[in-house]
Amino acid sequence: MKTISALLAMLALDLLGSAAQAQNYCKICHSEQEVEFRDSVHREELSCVSCHGGDASTSELPQAHTKGFRGKITRTQIPAFCAGCHADREQMRPYGLSTDQYALYQTSGHGRKFAQGDAEVAICTDCHQSHRILSRDHPQSPIHRQHIAATCGHCHADAERMRPYGLSVGVVADYEASVHAQAQRQGSAARLPSCADCHGSHGAAPPGVGDVSKVCMHCHRQTREFFHLSPHFKTLAASGYGECAACHSNHRILEPGPELWASTCSTCHEAGSEAARTGEQILALFSQAQADVAQARETIAQARQVPLAVEDYEQRLRTASTYLMEAGPLSHTLDAAAVEELTRKSRSVAQELETEIHEKMEVFEGRRLVVALIWLYLLITILALQYYKRWSR
Numbered sequence: 001m002k003t004i005s006a007l008l009a010m011l012a013l014d015l016l017g018s019a020a021q022a023q024n025y026c027k028i029c030h031s032e033q034e035v036e037f038r039d040s041v042h043r044e045e046l047s048c049v050s051c052h053g054g055d056a057s058t059s060e061l062p063q064a065h066t067k068g069f070r071g072k073i074t075r076t077q078i079p080a081f082c083a084g085c086h087a088d089r090e091q092m093r094p095y096g097l098s099t100d101q102y103a104l105y106q107t108s109g110h111g112r113k114f115a116q117g118d119a120e121v122a123i124c125t126d127c128h129q130s131h132r133i134l135s136r137d138h139p140q141s142p143i144h145r146q147h148i149a150a151t152c153g154h155c156h157a158d159a160e161r162m163r164p165y166g167l168s169v170g171v172v173a174d175y176e177a178s179v180h181a182q183a184q185r186q187g188s189a190a191r192l193p194s195c196a197d198c199h200g201s202h203g204a205a206p207p208g209v210g211d212v213s214k215v216c217m218h219c220h221r222q223t224r225e226f227f228h229l230s231p232h233f234k235t236l237a238a239s240g241y242g243e244c245a246a247c248h249s250n251h252r253i254l255e256p257g258p259e260l261w262a263s264t265c266s267t268c269h270e271a272g273s274e275a276a277r278t279g280e281q282i283l284a285l286f287s288q289a290q291a292d293v294a295q296a297r298e299t300i301a302q303a304r305q306v307p308l309a310v311e312d313y314e315q316r317l318r319t320a321s322t323y324l325m326e327a328g329p330l331s332h333t334l335d336a337a338a339v340e341e342l343t344r345k346s347r348s349v350a351q352e353l354e355t356e357i358h359e360k361m362e363v364f365e366g367r368r369l370v371v372a373l374i375w376l377y378l379l380i381t382i383l384a385l386q387y388y389k390r391w392s393r
């Protein structure tokens with residue numbers, strides 16, 4: 001009986017919901033917006049009249065456009081209009097949402113220009129859309145981590161839009177070529193930075209030259225601590241250059257490795273100088289270690305095809321790779337001896353793997369040769385016996 005009552009209650013609620021939805025006559029004329037709104041995070045709490053006013057219970061146009069009807073919200077009205085709810089603590093408390101987005105927006109480069117009467121800068125709907133407002137975790141959301149660069153690039157890669165502000169349109173292409181963007185496209189599990197991580201979202205603004213290193217430190221704290229031990233730290237601080245950007249640039253951040261050492265040091269240091277020799281020494285240490293680790297990885301792949309059990313070798317290869325990875329941040333000290341210690345450990349493990357695997361493969365090949373010789377002997381013996389039987393007849 002309880003089950004029947006529950007089913008009847010659910011049916012009644014469903015019918016009530018359908019009736020309420022049927023009373024929304026706005027969708028007769030605005031079907032496209034209605035379809036977009038179905039996916040919106042606002043769908044559960046808001047309706048057309050929540051933002052646009054009017055009377056959704058009638059299909060008669062004059063009556064529908066009464067009761068505080070405000071129609072289309074203009075571009076210049078949107079930020080303050082969205083803030084009517086999103087800056088209200090009481091309204092946002094049930095959802096655990098921050099109420100400072102509008103205040104932050106007003107401090108941003110976009111918000112300051114907007115306050116000066118420039119309605120072409122980014123506003124809420126440019127990033128979040130208007131009716132199909134998706135959660136940032138939704139894979140199709142324009143503010144999903146995978147799409148933020150494209151969303152920002154909609155304006156910042158447009159030469160016509162950026163010309164009045166004197167801003168370069170190359171920043172998006174530079175970011176897309178960076179190690180951060182490449183790893184993100186490959187589905188890396190790490191939380192990799194996009195535009196909003198470094199510039200902020202609602203309070204978006206370019207960090208000052210002296211603040212770039214502080215932004216990078218959010219992810220690369222240990223690297224910055226090592227950098228502060230290097231002779232570069234005081235020199236760059238005195239010159240006003242950004243610590244990290246001086247070598248790595250800001251948007252087009254290349255994968256760290258020997259190539260970066262080979263191309264970067266020469267921009268400041270003359271060939272043959274003590275600083276250049278230090279860079280060449282560290283470059284050689286990394287190049288040798290990377291070559292040995294790569295060779296060990298290839299040898300393990302060959303052993304897997306033999307087939308040999310390679311689980312232990314793979315674990316030890318991870319150890320060699322870890323030593324090499326730890327040497328990366330440490331290299332910012334420019335202490336070649338310290339880098340040499342870690343790269344030596346990495347090479348030692350990799351070379352030991354090489355030796356062991358080759359020895360096992362030689363033993364395996366030797367055993368295969370013995371087996372082949374045994375089969376050859378058996379075959380010859382069988383043929384000899386058959387010949388003898390024929391001859392003895």
